[in-house]
Amino acid sequence: MTLLQVEGASKRFGNLVAIDNVSLTIEPGELRAIIGPNGAGKTTFFNLVSGLFAPTAGSIRFEGRDVAALAPDERVRRGMSRTFQITEIFPELSVADNIRVAVEVASGYRLRPWLGAGARAAVAARVAELLRLGGLTDKFHVRAGALSHGDQRAAEIMMSLALKPRLLMLDEPTAGMGDQETYDIARLIRRLHRQEGLTIMLIEHDMRVVFNLADRIMVLAEGRVLAEGAPQEIADSERVQAAYLGKAAA
Amino acid sequence: MSAALVRAFNAAICLLLLFMPFWMGAIGGYTELATRIVVMGLAAMSLNFLLGFTGVLSFGHAAYFGLGAYGAAMAIKYLGAGTIPAIGLGTVVATVAAMIIGALIVRLRGVYFAMVTIAFGQVFYFIAFRWNALTGGDDGLTGWHRLPIDFGFARLDIFQNDKAFYYFALAIFAICVGAMAKLLDSPFGRSLIAIRENERRARFLGVPIEWHVWFSFVISCLFVSVAGALYALLNNFTDPRALRFDLSGNFVIMAVLGGMRSFWGPLIGAAIFVALQDYVSSHTQNWMSVIGLVFVLVVRFFPRGVLGMLRSGAKA
Amino acid sequence: MARRMSQVVLFNVFNGLIVGAFYALMALGLSLILNLSGVINFAHGGFLALGAYLAYTLIPYIGFWGALILAPPLTAALGLVIEWLLIRPLYGKDPLYSLLLTFGLAYIFEDVTRLIWGAQSVPFQVPAWLMTSLSSQYFFLTGYRVFMMIIVAAAVGGLFAVLKYTRLGMRIRAGTRDLDTVSTLGVNVRVLRSLNFGIGIYMAGLAGVLAAGLLGLSPTIGANLIMPSFVAIIVGGLGSLLGTLLGGLMIGVASGLAAVYFPSATEAVIYVMMGLVLLVRPRGLLGEEGRVH
Numbered sequence: 001m002t003l004l005q006v007e008g009a010s011k012r013f014g015n016l017v018a019i020d021n022v023s024l025t026i027e028p029g030e031l032r033a034i035i036g037p038n039g040a041g042k043t044t045f046f047n048l049v050s051g052l053f054a055p056t057a058g059s060i061r062f063e064g065r066d067v068a069a070l071a072p073d074e075r076v077r078r079g080m081s082r083t084f085q086i087t088e089i090f091p092e093l094s095v096a097d098n099i100r101v102a103v104e105v106a107s108g109y110r111l112r113p114w115l116g117a118g119a120r121a122a123v124a125a126r127v128a129e130l131l132r133l134g135g136l137t138d139k140f141h142v143r144a145g146a147l148s149h150g151d152q153r154a155a156e157i158m159m160s161l162a163l164k165p166r167l168l169m170l171d172e173p174t175a176g177m178g179d180q181e182t183y184d185i186a187r188l189i190r191r192l193h194r195q196e197g198l199t200i201m202l203i204e205h206d207m208r209v210v211f212n213l214a215d216r217i218m219v220l221a222e223g224r225v226l227a228e229g230a231p232q233e234i235a236d237s238e239r240v241q242a243a244y245l246g247k248a249a250a
Numbered sequence: 251m252s253a254a255l256v257r258a259f260n261a262a263i264c265l266l267l268l269f270m271p272f273w274m275g276a277i278g279g280y281t282e283l284a285t286r287i288v289v290m291g292l293a294a295m296s297l298n299f300l301l302g303f304t305g306v307l308s309f310g311h312a313a314y315f316g317l318g319a320y321g322a323a324m325a326i327k328y329l330g331a332g333t334i335p336a337i338g339l340g341t342v343v344a345t346v347a348a349m350i351i352g353a354l355i356v357r358l359r360g361v362y363f364a365m366v367t368i369a370f371g372q373v374f375y376f377i378a379f380r381w382n383a384l385t386g387g388d389d390g391l392t393g394w395h396r397l398p399i400d401f402g403f404a405r406l407d408i409f410q411n412d413k414a415f416y417y418f419a420l421a422i423f424a425i426c427v428g429a430m431a432k433l434l435d436s437p438f439g440r441s442l443i444a445i446r447e448n449e450r451r452a453r454f455l456g457v458p459i460e461w462h463v464w465f466s467f468v469i470s471c472l473f474v475s476v477a478g479a480l481y482a483l484l485n486n487f488t489d490p491r492a493l494r495f496d497l498s499g500n501f502v503i504m505a506v507l508g509g510m511r512s513f514w515g516p517l518i519g520a521a522i523f524v525a526l527q528d529y530v531s532s533h534t535q536n537w538m539s540v541i542g543l544v545f546v547l548v549v550r551f552f553p554r555g556v557l558g559m560l561r562s563g564a565k566a
Numbered sequence: 567m568a569r570r571m572s573q574v575v576l577f578n579v580f581n582g583l584i585v586g587a588f589y590a591l592m593a594l595g596l597s598l599i600l601n602l603s604g605v606i607n608f609a610h611g612g613f614l615a616l617g618a619y620l621a622y623t624l625i626p627y628i629g630f631w632g633a634l635i636l637a638p639p640l641t642a643a644l645g646l647v648i649e650w651l652l653i654r655p656l657y658g659k660d661p662l663y664s665l666l667l668t669f670g671l672a673y674i675f676e677d678v679t680r681l682i683w684g685a686q687s688v689p690f691q692v693p694a695w696l697m698t699s700l701s702s703q704y705f706f707l708t709g710y711r712v713f714m715m716i717i718v719a720a721a722v723g724g725l726f727a728v729l730k731y732t733r734l735g736m737r738i739r740a741g742t743r744d745l746d747t748v749s750t751l752g753v754n755v756r757v758l759r760s761l762n763f764g765i766g767i768y769m770a771g772l773a774g775v776l777a778a779g780l781l782g783l784s785p786t787i788g789a790n791l792i793m794p795s796f797v798a799i800i801v802g803g804l805g806s807l808l809g810t811l812l813g814g815l816m817i818g819v820a821s822g823l824a825a826v827y828f829p830s831a832t833e834a835v836i837y838v839m840m841g842l843v844l845l846v847r848p849r850g851l852l853g854e855e856g857r858v859h
Contacts, residue, residue: 354844
């Protein structure tokens, strides 16, 4: 079954049309990249799918069911989780506690005033596993706000992963990173895709990352779908180049 | 802070509380003052469950404090209830009110939530003020007092014996504070702290924010109403001032003064505030200016509060 | 009997409109400050009282009209000083701090006015010719009441005119929507906030002078009026000045009507209205979506 099906989604803010008739289908196991010049509406699109606001028109179906009326936290519980362009974590808590909160919520414990020894051990084990996956084991006690940019991103991704999502949405995971950090994050994402079998939707500006990881690419420009296809098609497309160059020249 | 230091600190607080009636006298205080500190400390810590740990600004907690006070007082005066059932009744009344009001306001946040909590507090103030026949109006509810508690095997004279009442109040305090501590160190408690830390991230982890805020609000009001009931018992009296918004403001300043981000902070803040208020009001007519000045000075110079400053001092 | 009953109703509705006009005047100042700076000025009632007492002090020297003209700007000047010294450092911080600070200021104001002018009510002299009734049939239509309505209408009208037609007003309106953008456009946000605060306090001072003539003057005059101002803002809608105006008038009339039909609930009725509004339309009658979070 198609995992995510967006049909004719549009979003207006007053007179501003941010997203215009965008459709997209994502199959399980896919890694879809969404690229486009600045202001193309990529993050707005993510916001629509993740539920920060409702579409002005169009439908959004996740695993066959309409989610447009669901609040963000409900969509998360249905299996969609996301990261943000500006990393959203719990800055005063330790890395381990950041992930622990995510694991506890994912395990259905969010209202529990008390955990038995067995449950606590299971939670601790899962936190340790996620720390290892994110390369954060030796920093588990560090205040999350004090981590490096790249580590904060990794922590955020691990928190989103803790929820066992069926669709992971990453908004510019390598933004503001140097080459080494970019490489580390890209490697992490690839591992999540190939080894853990996660379905990922990715907004990215770094073309090296995009072309290395993506199965399919969608190009947005000025709120509309400019092109869609396999990485090579997109790389060869003159229209896409024009959109990027046109923006750069302007 | 290391675990050992935390344990030592907790132990120190417990010792101080356990012997407060005794060392209080040595520094010019008296047992009733000590009891007032414990009661206000409970109120401030209860408020802080919502304010410091969930990150929600509520400025109307006096309403539930007062409901607890009036509930207990009326139970004793009109129903002849024993002490513990009276506290129970006060708590139930206030908690039900909190559940209803909480449901109305939980979608608001920030300044608007604060404004609405203040405004709702005033409803109860006016009811207490106007419903003379039942509440005694502005003069307050008099003509009753706390009764000795009969445990069957023993009798605790909390009425005549100041110290006995102190320890009774301390026991209730310990139960409430212990419950709050347990809640905060649980998955539910961590979800609240997550909401305080980053509401958006908490939402996108799948936490239904409004529900959790509502729970936190109700729990916070529940424990504040226990403090209110104890306060009425302490004074053998209650009046509409127990419901007024200036008391709400006092609770908040106690929490901030002691340190909002720490568990015991509000107790420290309450101790300082209550002692200060007691001292100043017996020495000058202008105690309101002094209290007002405390608010201004804390906000300008000590926003992290006593324990907050000590903590950063320890880190440096 | 029916005639007398309708007289009573009319009296209370009219009275309610007047009281509502006060609530609105005060709430507008509060709303102005809240919308632009995110500060709940708990000391607003204190400024109102200050304005009234300043007028009371000035009347023997410059008469009622002089005091009416001079007291509000003097109050606003004090407000500017306080804003500059104490409130400015708190912008951008958790609203908790400005609320606590203004709360403390309210305490100090009340105590200081008590210290300077005494705890008892003081007689506030309004020109006698204003106090006479304008109609024998409608005895409550005193000159003072009508005069007050005129002044309030002028002040509110003036405020809306300033907001709509002056550059300052435009900047305030823009800043209420998006202060960051206004700042990047080169507007000095600090000065803007100060001026906005000053206007708000001016309204409080003016309300004080007028209120003293109607309600009598004592140190608690401000504390009694601040809560209804809050309710006016909540009922009328967050972020909307027109809503605040309507909210104030509505709750005034509601409490006027309550005085006729449910006298013991006169104060509580405005909170019942607030509860209903929150139940049915949490953002208030004219409130904007998204202001709430």
